[in-house]
Amino acid sequence: MVNMTENPGSVVDEETFSVRRTIRIAASVDKVWRAVAEPEHISRWFGRTVLVGSGVGATGTMTFPDDGTIPLRVEAFDEPHLISYRWGNDDAADERPQALDEATSTVFTFTLEPVDGGTQLTVVENGFERTSAPLENLESHRTGWDAELDKLVALVEAEA
Numbered sequence: 001m002v003n004m005t006e007n008p009g010s011v012v013d014e015e016t017f018s019v020r021r022t023i024r025i026a027a028s029v030d031k032v033w034r035a036v037a038e039p040e041h042i043s044r045w046f047g048r049t050v051l052v053g054s055g056v057g058a059t060g061t062m063t064f065p066d067d068g069t070i071p072l073r074v075e076a077f078d079e080p081h082l083i084s085y086r087w088g089n090d091d092a093a094d095e096r097p098q099a100l101d102e103a104t105s106t107v108f109t110f111t112l113e114p115v116d117g118g119t120q121l122t123v124v125e126n127g128f129e130r131t132s133a134p135l136e137n138l139e140s141h142r143t144g145w146d147a148e149l150d151k152l153v154a155l156v157e158a159e160a
Helices: 029-037 039-045 134-159
Strands: 011-013 018-025 048-052 059-064 068-078 082-087 106-115 118-126
Touching: 011 134, 018 134, 029 039, 029 106, 029 118, 029 134, 039 048, 039 134, 048 068, 068 106, 118 134
Parallel strands: none
Antiparallel strands: 011 018, 018 118, 048 059, 059 068, 068 082, 082 106, 106 118
């Protein structure tokens, strides 16, 4: 059995309406990059991801079994260091939007840095002040990033 690297949990900043989590993964930057940037790899640990196109402007969806389909767009792309996604994932809303709405969507950014023994990955999601219930969504996404990134670590480290 592979031991998963232990990492601290996500942190909410209510003043900036953001969630941040920094983790270490015992795998190369290239392996972690594929896991956060390529739809077939994202689908293995996060939601089933489909993107049309590549790089900035690629659009698509992320589908979760219990939460439905969420519109998604790549906002920034600097391989293999940074990728940002905008999504319409307002957990407190009554229903998911069919298309991205700039006025109510949030943006999450993965930043990758090589460190001794692997990769440091930081995710920052912001824009919660534009959602239907900012504090509720901050907490929901805090726990979500904890669970999802723990899955990412387990998957990538098992394959490293």
